[in-house]
Amino acid sequence: MTQAARVYGGSLYDLATEEKLDGQIMEQMNEIRQIFRENPGYLKLLGEPAIPQEERIKLLDEAFGGQVEPYLLNFLKLLCEKKILREFSGCCEEFTRRYNADHGIVEALVTSAVKLKDDQMEALRIKLEKISGKKIHLTQKTDPTVLAGLRVEMEGIQLDGTVQGRISDITKKLNEVVV
Structure with a gap:
């Protein structure tokens, strides 16, 4: 994340918090971010220097005017x-980071070989909340190299419940044993 993203994203967060719109703006930011991801040509069009600035601003008005908070627009x-x-x-990342810090929310990444069902994700979230004492926001990632089990990364800590992780632990313990 660049310094500009930190400054601008943090400034928008400060304004949104002051106006008590932080949750609503964060949700809308993430929706817009997804739109930009799905339509990279649109983002490129909005940054095209050959198109006059007034027209690019008009495109934003047409796309998002009346649908998002005026502060976000x-x-x-x-x-x-x-x-x-x-x-x-990057501004979205900074905004979310600040929002999560202020609301005691921890981002956790769950890696598994196959996509977990909603009830499994919910059970995992509840268990992690009990362990950490904080609200958990889970994001799931699938990795076919994970043979079985789950790997959870949160707050810089990795909880490895995969078969690979267990084999690795056993190997390490066997190597520590002096014969």
């Missing part, structure tokens, strides 16, 4: 005017 326009709209994703 103005934020997008500001990034467009400053020619740093490509930093929007």
Whole structure:
């Protein structure tokens, strides 16, 4: 994340918190971020210097006007005017980081060989909340190299419940044994 993303994303978070719109703006930011991911050509179009700035601003108005908070729309326009709209994703990350810190939410990444069912994800979230004492927001990632079990990464800690992790632990313990 760049310094510009930290500054702009943090500033938007401060404003949203002051106006008590932080949750709503975060949700809308993530939706817009997803739109930009699914339509990279649109983001490129908004950053195209050959298109006059007024037209690019008008495109933002047409796409998001009346559908998102005015503060967020103005934020997008500001990034467009400053020619740093490509930093929007980083701004979202900073906004989310600050929101999570203020609300005691921890991001956790769960890696498994296959996609977990909703009830399994919910049971895991509840268990992690009991262990950590914090609210957990789970993100799932599938990795076919994981033979069985789960690997959870949160707050810089890795909880490895995979078969590979267990074999690795056993190997390490066997290597420590002096014959």
